[in-house]
Amino acid sequence: MISLYRCDQYEEGRVMESLRQAIAALGGWEAYLTPQDTVLLKLNLVMNKRPEAAATTHPVFVKALIRLLQEYGCRVVIGDSPGGLFNVTALGRIYRGTGIESIAEETGAILNHNTGSMDVQNPDGQVMKSLTMTAMLRDVDKVISVSKLKTHGMMTFTGAVKNMFGVIPGTMKAEYHVRMPQADDFADALLDICHAAAPVLSFMDGIIGMEGNGPTGGRPRAVGAVLASSNPYQLDLAACSLIGLSMEQVPTLRRAYARGWIPSSADELEWSGDPREEFYVGDFKLPDHIESDLIGKNLPSFLAKPVNALLRPKVTFHHDICVGCGACAANCPAKVITMKDHRPYADYSSCIRCYCCQELCPKNAVSVRESRLFKLVRRW
Structure with a gap:
């Protein structure tokens, strides 16, 4: 019920x-x-x-x-x-x-x-x-x-x-x-x-x-x-x-x-x-990047993983509004974020795309952006 x-x-x-x-x-x-x-x-x-x-x-x-x-x-x-x-x-x-x-x-x-x-x-x-x-x-x-x-x-x-x-x-x-x-x-x-x-x-x-x-x-x-x-x-x-x-x-x-x-x-x-x-709210907006995570969901597993790896979005740090608190680095599960001169940088090759950094940023200084390849695929 x-x-x-x-x-x-x-x-x-x-x-x-x-x-x-x-x-x-x-x-x-x-x-x-x-x-x-x-x-x-x-x-x-x-x-x-x-x-x-x-x-x-x-x-x-x-x-x-x-x-x-x-x-x-x-x-x-x-x-x-x-x-x-x-x-x-x-x-x-x-x-x-x-x-x-x-x-x-x-x-x-x-x-x-x-x-x-x-x-x-x-x-x-x-x-x-x-x-x-x-x-x-x-x-x-x-x-x-x-x-x-x-x-x-x-x-x-x-x-x-x-x-x-x-x-x-x-x-x-x-x-x-x-x-x-x-x-x-x-x-x-x-x-x-x-x-x-x-x-x-x-x-x-x-x-x-x-x-x-x-x-x-x-x-x-x-x-x-x-x-x-x-x-x-x-x-x-x-x-x-x-x-x-x-x-x-x-x-x-x-x-x-x-x-x-x-x-x-x-x-x-x-x-x-x-x-x-x-x-009903028909135009309820989803996270900007969400469509790219669904591209490979119906593909065989041996194809889905590499396809999603190419198309999945990545986090972007906006250093102009970042206050250098380090919450992103401290709470990164994969420990791929480092602070340099009080600003975060990520090793994207090891990022697991959990987006905890975005979730826990107090200043909304972290965004998740679609990959360039996904943008091309979507236009095509």
Whole structure:
């Protein structure tokens, strides 16, 4: 079941009412929680950006969920493990900058500061049979995913499933990128992680999403949607259908379909709430380079790899707006970025095209550009 309700602005009363309707359509809190449960709201706090940038779960959305859970009698913990360092100081900066700290103060919700890790066996995983996950999961009874509707440079779309990548401790995420540089392999890892984290509910902030060069460098785009489901894989399929994304364009959807976890089309989902055709955004912009990653997807593997290697885009560093913080180099999974005179340079021959440098740049000084060869192919 997919709950879809209209909400056009971040006004607390309106957001709360849309969320109240969404959870009621799914059977109410009692179908998933019991009073006195300690519940983790696993947010998308990818980096320290203000709410109006549309890169992170909006604090008003979070506040409304906290109030509803507290009404039911739950104790609420708010948390995430963003990219980069995962320590109390780094978390504090992100909680403050994204507006989440003030929401915790207003509501009495608990900000997670447990930066420990734990080893988890995942026998049902396809590529990840064991995982290292954040110890904050051990502090709670249930997990709820609270994602943001956004495009993504590597994975095309980031929503409920990829949000759960944030249960992998900070810099350890780099290891997963290096081990699985291909999008479909990384998608399988994301599915395994989401399955292991086992969110009982997933909510998506689609009131204002992000289009273009997401997940942090794109533009805010109004969608006006509050979405919810007990199935994060189906929720992503539903959200993608609202912005014109097909299953073939989104690696996590392709792999979820291959596992039999989602139907072939959002038309086969069960929907509740407002008519979904009222939300459709047909010109939702994708990352600039995304088409080039799809050229070789139907070619035999021995051809697809060299073709994609020639056509795939590369990152470009804009030294004129770079502030020399070094976040790109520090968080490069493949360690191919070096700082020279406080400016980044990359060894493109070893770049795995994860685009973490673009994702974590605080000044949007990293872009991903199509290759010259791809531009010629597209014109032809």
